[in-house]
Amino acid sequence: MRVLTIYQMKLTGICSAMHLLVDGTCVCCLYLMASSFPATQIIGIFITYNVLAFMTQPFTGMWADRLERKHWMLLASILLLTLAVLATSVVMAMKCQAAGMPVVAVLLGAGNSLFHVWGGKQVAVGTDNDIRALGMFVSTGAFGLALGMVFFSWPLLYLFLLTLCLLSVASLHYDKPATSAGTITSRFSASFVLLSVVVLMTVVVMRSYIGETFSSGLPKSNTMVLVIGASSMMGKMAGGWMARWMGIVRTVTFVLLLLAVCLFFRNHGTLVLLAALFAVNCTMPVTLYLANVVLPGKEGLAFGLLAAALIPGYLIAFCL
Numbered sequence: 001m002r003v004l005t006i007y008q009m010k011l012t013g014i015c016s017a018m019h020l021l022v023d024g025t026c027v028c029c030l031y032l033m034a035s036s037f038p039a040t041q042i043i044g045i046f047i048t049y050n051v052l053a054f055m056t057q058p059f060t061g062m063w064a065d066r067l068e069r070k071h072w073m074l075l076a077s078i079l080l081l082t083l084a085v086l087a088t089s090v091v092m093a094m095k096c097q098a099a100g101m102p103v104v105a106v107l108l109g110a111g112n113s114l115f116h117v118w119g120g121k122q123v124a125v126g127t128d129n130d131i132r133a134l135g136m137f138v139s140t141g142a143f144g145l146a147l148g149m150v151f152f153s154w155p156l157l158y159l160f161l162l163t164l165c166l167l168s169v170a171s172l173h174y175d176k177p178a179t180s181a182g183t184i185t186s187r188f189s190a191s192f193v194l195l196s197v198v199v200l201m202t203v204v205v206m207r208s209y210i211g212e213t214f215s216s217g218l219p220k221s222n223t224m225v226l227v228i229g230a231s232s233m234m235g236k237m238a239g240g241w242m243a244r245w246m247g248i249v250r251t252v253t254f255v256l257l258l259l260a261v262c263l264f265f266r267n268h269g270t271l272v273l274l275a276a277l278f279a280v281n282c283t284m285p286v287t288l289y290l291a292n293v294v295l296p297g298k299e300g301l302a303f304g305l306l307a308a309a310l311i312p313g314y315l316i317a318f319c320l
Helices: 006-034 039-055 057-066 071-094 097-126 131-151 154-174 190-216 222-246 248-264 270-281 284-294 299-308 310-319
Strands: none
Touching: 006 039, 006 071, 006 097, 006 131, 006 154, 039 057, 039 097, 039 299, 039 310, 057 071, 057 097, 057 299, 071 097, 071 154, 097 131, 097 154, 097 284, 097 299, 131 154, 131 222, 131 284, 190 270, 190 284, 190 299, 190 310, 222 248, 222 270, 222 284, 248 270, 248 284, 284 299, 299 310
């Protein structure tokens, strides 16, 4: 088994920590506003944020693939998130929710979108698309969301933002010029690439739907939110290591069998639902790894397409 270099481990660790902080910062801002203003005003803000944060990632991903120096994208993300925190402070202090909350949602969504494709691209290129590193990077956002939901407060928000700024400075050391996407030739035909991307996005939609279905059956409490976040995070981490150790086919087979068992016994308690949530998240690094394989040099686009595919799954689960 190939061992990650010190450089690759540090790069993955910094990007993963920043992923937790970015998602935690975003949800902290949103929940601070939700705690002070009517739910009817907040719903539209949450929708605006999620649409911008996820659905724009294919476009920001293409931009990431074209940039030679990726740190400009990171710095733009940090600037937008900092402005969002400042805007949240103004909205809360002046009670100007009608005019201010949409601004916060747009700043958060844009900053979140830029960061995710930057991080996904950096980890994929910096580790030669190592599936363990991909799993590590994508995993921490789930726990960041849980921390922000449960412990949202101004001190936590400022701590998240300050730490994020410090880590962004540290990450500049790992920014290296990447080979332009246009200079990398795929060994697959265009039709195969298109079909593969469609299949992978369909898998992500299904995974999003299944994950939301199982998590909706769990009791709602602060402790359970943290447990759900931790289960999702551990599943994504474990998925990368399992695929590296067992192989992708065996890993997917194991996950499907475990999901089938959990589905059969889904009415037998919380542990079954958490096991299903863990299992379905094991596939996340697998889909990202395969997307990077069929889209060499376009890792930003690959990350963005799969991120955008999450939203339809959530909507289907919400509507059914």
